[in-house]
Amino acid sequence: MISVPSGSCRILIKLGIAVLLGAMACVARAPTALAADEQPNSTDAQAPVQAPAQVPEAQSAQLPEQPLEEIVVQAPEPRYVAPTRRDRIGRIWAPVYINNKGPFRMVLDTGANRSGVIASVADALHLTPDASSRLMLHGVTGSTPVSTIHVDSILVGDVLVKTSRLPILPDALGGAEGILGTEGLLDRRVFIDFRHDLIIIARSHNQIAPYGFEVIPFKFERGRLLVVDAQVGDIRCKAIIDTGGQATVANLALKRAISRRAQRNPTVDEIEGVTKDVQQGEGYHAPPITFGKLEIRSDHMTFADMNIFKHWQLTDEPALLIGMDAIGLLDTLIIDYHRRELHLRMRYDR
Numbered sequence: 001m002i003s004v005p006s007g008s009c010r011i012l013i014k015l016g017i018a019v020l021l022g023a024m025a026c027v028a029r030a031p032t033a034l035a036a037d038e039q040p041n042s043t044d045a046q047a048p049v050q051a052p053a054q055v056p057e058a059q060s061a062q063l064p065e066q067p068l069e070e071i072v073v074q075a076p077e078p079r080y081v082a083p084t085r086r087d088r089i090g091r092i093w094a095p096v097y098i099n100n101k102g103p104f105r106m107v108l109d110t111g112a113n114r115s116g117v118i119a120s121v122a123d124a125l126h127l128t129p130d131a132s133s134r135l136m137l138h139g140v141t142g143s144t145p146v147s148t149i150h151v152d153s154i155l156v157g158d159v160l161v162k163t164s165r166l167p168i169l170p171d172a173l174g175g176a177e178g179i180l181g182t183e184g185l186l187d188r189r190v191f192i193d194f195r196h197d198l199i200i201i202a203r204s205h206n207q208i209a210p211y212g213f214e215v216i217p218f219k220f221e222r223g224r225l226l227v228v229d230a231q232v233g234d235i236r237c238k239a240i241i242d243t244g245g246q247a248t249v250a251n252l253a254l255k256r257a258i259s260r261r262a263q264r265n266p267t268v269d270e271i272e273g274v275t276k277d278v279q280q281g282e283g284y285h286a287p288p289i290t291f292g293k294l295e296i297r298s299d300h301m302t303f304a305d306m307n308i309f310k311h312w313q314l315t316d317e318p319a320l321l322i323g324m325d326a327i328g329l330l331d332t333l334i335i336d337y338h339r340r341e342l343h344l345r346m347r348y349d350r
Contacts, residue, residue: 089325092243105176111243113182116168139308222312232258301320330347
């Protein structure tokens with residue numbers, strides 16, 4: 001059983017990064033815009049890369065010549081992977097090299113089909129955002145057109161994406177430098193160890209879950225969203241695994257389905273997304289969320305028909321985003337895109 005820390009009466013939730021990117025018509029240059037379902041050119045690099053230790057400033061401008069498979073982050077304050085505690089929401093960041101520079105710390109976002117960076121990364125790469133070739137950024141709470149930069153390569157783990165157009169994001173979760181979307185990950189295995197501040201992205205070899213792990217099958221919907229079958233109380237629903245969002249948020253169809261159990265005096269929850277738009281939702285105590293043999297108990301859940309639910313056309317059936325408030329309570333999370341399975345190991349020292 002997972003117990004999510006309770007919230008306050010009036011809550012500002014920075015949710016954020018369940019993002020989809022769709023092409024906008026560009027002034028005089030429409031053919032250059034990239035469609036949302038267009039696949040970037042992804043090839044294999046030489047070896048899986050673990051989250052690297054501190055890179056000296058003089059070396060950070062170029063990609064190390066030697067493979068990084070033996071370099072592991074071990075520091076008092078987690079640099080990449082942090083668990084959810086009573087006083088903080090967990091995070092999953094990955095070290096990403098862009099145009100052979102970095103690493104940049106980017107949020108691993110299973111709700112995003114494209115990667116993006118904040119403006120300071122464009123400055124570090126000496127690239128000027130192109131306002132004439134824009135993409136539409138669809139965030140949890142709103143949508144906005146954004147400028148882009150053209151990069152020659154994105155390297156994370158053994159995933160090498162060549163030639164990509166990255167949107168410039170108004171914000172990223174918790175001080176990260178961008179979001180890492182799912183492009184290039186469809187045959188990969190992502191290993192996330194919250195206890196040891198470790199993330200490894202490597203090719204999936206179709207291996208079964210290690211001993212002691214719970215296996216949860218998932219399916220792809222609306223492109224590359226990771227969706228599992230779940231229940232809230234006795235109500236069946238779709239649960240989207242959203243490592244880019246801080247909080248678990250349900251739509252109003254799910255609220256209506258369980259309304260007989262809802263409290264009469266909801267809290268007012270203000271949710272801020274990657275676009276900086278803010279939407280309000282109603283916070284209630286909700287029944288446990290179960291999928292497979294796992295049960296998530298939360299003292300608080302926000303209900304609202306967020307912008308992203310409308311974009312995904314998920315307002316008519318019960319659905320929810322499971323964010324890092326719940327995911328970060330695990331000991332280890334493995335996302336095997338090839339097997340379409342989540343492998344989960346519980347943490348018992350919370």
